[in-house]
Amino acid sequence: MDKELDYYTEKISPKKGNGAKGKTASVAVEKKEPREQASADGAETEIIGVRFKDVGKVYYFSPNGIDFKRGDKVIVETVRGVECGDIVLPNRTISEKTLVSPLKKVLRKADEKDIQQAEKNREKEKEIMKTFSEKIRRHNLDMKPIDVDCTFDGTKILFYFTSEGRVDFRDLVKDLASIYRTRIELRQIGVRDEAKMLGGLGICGRPFCCSSFLGEFQPVSIKMAKEQSLSLNPTKISGTCGRLMCCLKYEQNCYEDFLRTTPKIGASVDTAEGRGVVQDANLLTGMLTIKLDKKPDVPFIVNKEEVKVIKDAQIKLNRDEIKALKGLEDK
Numbered sequence: 001m002d003k004e005l006d007y008y009t010e011k012i013s014p015k016k017g018n019g020a021k022g023k024t025a026s027v028a029v030e031k032k033e034p035r036e037q038a039s040a041d042g043a044e045t046e047i048i049g050v051r052f053k054d055v056g057k058v059y060y061f062s063p064n065g066i067d068f069k070r071g072d073k074v075i076v077e078t079v080r081g082v083e084c085g086d087i088v089l090p091n092r093t094i095s096e097k098t099l100v101s102p103l104k105k106v107l108r109k110a111d112e113k114d115i116q117q118a119e120k121n122r123e124k125e126k127e128i129m130k131t132f133s134e135k136i137r138r139h140n141l142d143m144k145p146i147d148v149d150c151t152f153d154g155t156k157i158l159f160y161f162t163s164e165g166r167v168d169f170r171d172l173v174k175d176l177a178s179i180y181r182t183r184i185e186l187r188q189i190g191v192r193d194e195a196k197m198l199g200g201l202g203i204c205g206r207p208f209c210c211s212s213f214l215g216e217f218q219p220v221s222i223k224m225a226k227e228q229s230l231s232l233n234p235t236k237i238s239g240t241c242g243r244l245m246c247c248l249k250y251e252q253n254c255y256e257d258f259l260r261t262t263p264k265i266g267a268s269v270d271t272a273e274g275r276g277v278v279q280d281a282n283l284l285t286g287m288l289t290i291k292l293d294k295k296p297d298v299p300f301i302v303n304k305e306e307v308k309v310i311k312d313a314q315i316k317l318n319r320d321e322i323k324a325l326k327g328l329e330d331k
Contacts, residue, residue, distance in 0.1 A: 243328055
């Protein structure tokens with residue numbers, strides 16, 4: 001690898017479900033440490049939770065003997081360098097076996113000078129974003145700039161972008177490095193991450209869940225929509241990002257409980273009026289619409305408690321549904 005390419009070291013591989021859709025970008029990535037073995041004496045340790053973005057993942061650190069309260073700012077060392085974060089989980093003691101090893105110690109509680117430096121970095125990011133956009137146009141690259149993130153100590157600048165395919169951004173990296181004289185990383189993100197960073201309003205009229213309170217994306221599938229008896233119209237079950245709405249996950253456990261006790265569409269059941277097949281099922285009310293063998297032209301509506309299941313059916317996606325909607329599951 002050429003010396004200029006040392007700015008990025010690994011490739012992000014696409015993941016299934018919420019993973020990227022067959023796209024890769026050469027970037028430096030964080031690696032998770034192996035879990036610590038549970039101690040024989042059930043030892044406990046003190047932790048704090050730190051968040052570096054308004055709505056991002058919470059990382060755990062050792063408070064290093066300092067008492068913190070929610071909302072305090074703290075200076076810590078991460079794999080990206082020295083960072084300034086917000087305390088979202090004050091000092092508390094947990095079992096060591098639940099931790100990811102090793103647990104790094106905080107460097108210090110942020111003082112007024114640190115807070116001013118963090119604010120300067122935020123202002124600097126706005127100017128860098130303008131330069132990033134201009135350089136993309138100058139190099140005529142098929143990529144959309146999304147965000148810029150400077151580390152607290154200024155040793156690294158991360159540039160986030162989206163693109164329909166693989167982008168050769170080596171010349172762009174060298175150009176940016178010559179301007180800012182620091183380590184440069186470009187990260188290609190998916191449309192879900194783009195929506196999380198940029199924010200906006202969903203079809204419900206509320207701010208995006210991902211940019212409001214969701215720290216991490218949860219797997220969402222087309223089967224969830226079908227199990228919840230939702231229309232499989234892409235415009236009805238997808239968010240502004242063009243992927244399945246995150247809120248499909250919120251009530252999935254409830255629907256799974258309902259499905260365990262409710263005959264599914266196509267199930268053969270015995271009723272007081274005779275045997276029939278379930279034509280429709282309202283999971284919330286428990287009311288079933290039955291097509292009776294003796295009276296097929298007259299729908300028979302009955303509560304699920306008043307029928308006996310002879311042979312239940314299964315909820316499956318047919319090939320046409322999978323083909324038409326598969327792209328909604330990608331990140």
